[in-house]
Amino acid sequence: MSIVATAVGAVSADFTPPGVEEFWQPLFGTDGAWAITRPILLSVLSVALISWWLLATTKKKAVVPSKGQMGTEAVYGLVRNGVAKDLIGSKEFMRFVPLLFTMFVLILTNNLFGVVPPMSYPTMGRIGFPVALALIVWIVFHVVGMRKHGFFGYWASLVPSGLPKAMVPFIFVLELITDLFTRPVTLALRLFGNMFAGHILLVLFVTGGWYMLTNGGILVVAGGVTWVFAIIMFLFEILVEFLQAYVFTLLAALYIAGAVADEH
Amino acid sequence: MHAVLVTAEGGDEGFWATAAPIIPHPLEFFFGLATFAILYYVVAKKVVPRLEQIYADRTAAIEGGMNKAEEAQAQAQAALEQYQAQLSDARAEASRIREDAKAQGSAIIAEMREQAASEASRITETAKKQIDAERQQAVVSLRHDVGRISTELASRIVGESLEDETRQKGIVERFLAELEAGEVVREKVGTAPTTGEGGDA
Numbered sequence: 001m002s003i004v005a006t007a008v009g010a011v012s013a014d015f016t017p018p019g020v021e022e023f024w025q026p027l028f029g030t031d032g033a034w035a036i037t038r039p040i041l042l043s044v045l046s047v048a049l050i051s052w053w054l055l056a057t058t059k060k061k062a063v064v065p066s067k068g069q070m071g072t073e074a075v076y077g078l079v080r081n082g083v084a085k086d087l088i089g090s091k092e093f094m095r096f097v098p099l100l101f102t103m104f105v106l107i108l109t110n111n112l113f114g115v116v117p118p119m120s121y122p123t124m125g126r127i128g129f130p131v132a133l134a135l136i137v138w139i140v141f142h143v144v145g146m147r148k149h150g151f152f153g154y155w156a157s158l159v160p161s162g163l164p165k166a167m168v169p170f171i172f173v174l175e176l177i178t179d180l181f182t183r184p185v186t187l188a189l190r191l192f193g194n195m196f197a198g199h200i201l202l203v204l205f206v207t208g209g210w211y212m213l214t215n216g217g218i219l220v221v222a223g224g225v226t227w228v229f230a231i232i233m234f235l236f237e238i239l240v241e242f243l244q245a246y247v248f249t250l251l252a253a254l255y256i257a258g259a260v261a262d263e264h
Numbered sequence: 265m266h267a268v269l270v271t272a273e274g275g276d277e278g279f280w281a282t283a284a285p286i287i288p289h290p291l292e293f294f295f296g297l298a299t300f301a302i303l304y305y306v307v308a309k310k311v312v313p314r315l316e317q318i319y320a321d322r323t324a325a326i327e328g329g330m331n332k333a334e335e336a337q338a339q340a341q342a343a344l345e346q347y348q349a350q351l352s353d354a355r356a357e358a359s360r361i362r363e364d365a366k367a368q369g370s371a372i373i374a375e376m377r378e379q380a381a382s383e384a385s386r387i388t389e390t391a392k393k394q395i396d397a398e399r400q401q402a403v404v405s406l407r408h409d410v411g412r413i414s415t416e417l418a419s420r421i422v423g424e425s426l427e428d429e430t431r432q433k434g435i436v437e438r439f440l441a442e443l444e445a446g447e448v449v450r451e452k453v454g455t456a457p458t459t460g461e462g463g464d465a
């Protein structure tokens with residue numbers, strides 16, 4: 001027990017757990033607000049990769065698809081039919097499909113960068129990216145809502161019909177906060193938080209395991225176990241990355257559906 | 265908050281390394297928008313139209329295939345009906361032919377039977393005629409022989425010179441004619457056969 005205690009003591013003395021600074025990786029330019037950072041390069045790389053893949057696999061427009069086209073069609077079908085059509089309805093969903101599909105593949109690819117070497121960095125773990133995407137969704141669902149119901153009609157449509165008159169102002173304020181603030185913020189924070197925390201966990205498992213393996217003694221066993229868990233965490237992280245991309249797209253579609261719905 | 269202000273003024277370069285992770289980095293935020301815009305352009309202009317085209321083509325192909333299948337089925341049905349009609353026609357034809365053959369066969373048999381009968385009667389007729397002719401020949405020859413023999417016998421008995429005379433006078437012929445006429449015969453029958461028998465013996 002005392003050995004372990006001293007070992008742990010030694011660890012806490014030398015081992016520095018990964019933190020916020022893990023994500024700060026400026027590569028070019030300044031070290032400040034306009035630094036070109038690793039996630040910026042990764043986001044550009046992701047757009048290049050996705051564009052190339054999508055254009056290459058849909059070039060032939062084959063009725064009987066190749067494997068690549070089949071993969072693209074599966075993802076497209078998931079967003080188009082599984083998300084957009086189901087939530088927005090078959091009448092209006094088609095004009096939002098490009099938006100939702102772009103959201104999904106962009107987030108999914110950048111999330112998967114978190115576990116794929118040599119990228120090994122979840123772009124969405126930097127809040128700037130999820131905020132940008134959430135802002136786009138926020139603007140879109142407000143604009144389509146106002147186009148559909150008119151400026152005042154849209155705000156009025158936030159309150160469900162059939163409420164007692166006394167309740168209306170109260171509910172309106174609540175709905176306004178949800179609509180203007182809660183939805184975009186949670187949309188961005190959910191994605192960011194999952195990617196950020198997941199990456200920190202992975203780094204912790206890997207670096208911690210490595211530290212214990214290299215520091216010998218009884219800790220070698222613990223280090224081995226830690227690395228086994230790191231592998232499990234990697235697999236789990238892939239699931240989370242997919243889920244977060246899906247949830248973000250799903251919620252974006254849900255907000256748009258709410259804005260274009262006839263009855264709120 | 266103070267730190268943010270300082271950074272915005274561009275003073276503290278180390279700020280971003282330890283800044284709270286929920287503070288958006290301006291350039292990253294900008295790239296978040298820009299990368300989305302670029303990808304959205306590609307997807308909206310190229311990828312989605314292509315995929316929708318594929319969907320439409322596939323639907324058309326499937327519907328076309330279904331139409332084709334229906335057509336083929338109708339054709340098969342028509343062919344089946346045709347075959348069945350042909351088959352029943354053929355059956356009728358076959359039974360008709362069988363009937364004809366039966367009738368023809370019985371006609372042939374009757375004809376053959378008739379032919380055989382006429383042939384048989386012809387053969388019988390011919391045989392009878394031949395027998396008659398042969399009998400006639402035998403009668404003629406017998407008559408000649410009997411005449412010669414009896415003449416010879418008589419001439420041996422009466423005298424050899426009688427032969428020529430007898431022949432000249434046709435005695436034998438006359439005798440035989442009388443014999444056939446039957447009047448004279450009876451008186452001499454008793455002697456003549458006896459004589460004949462006696463002559464033979």
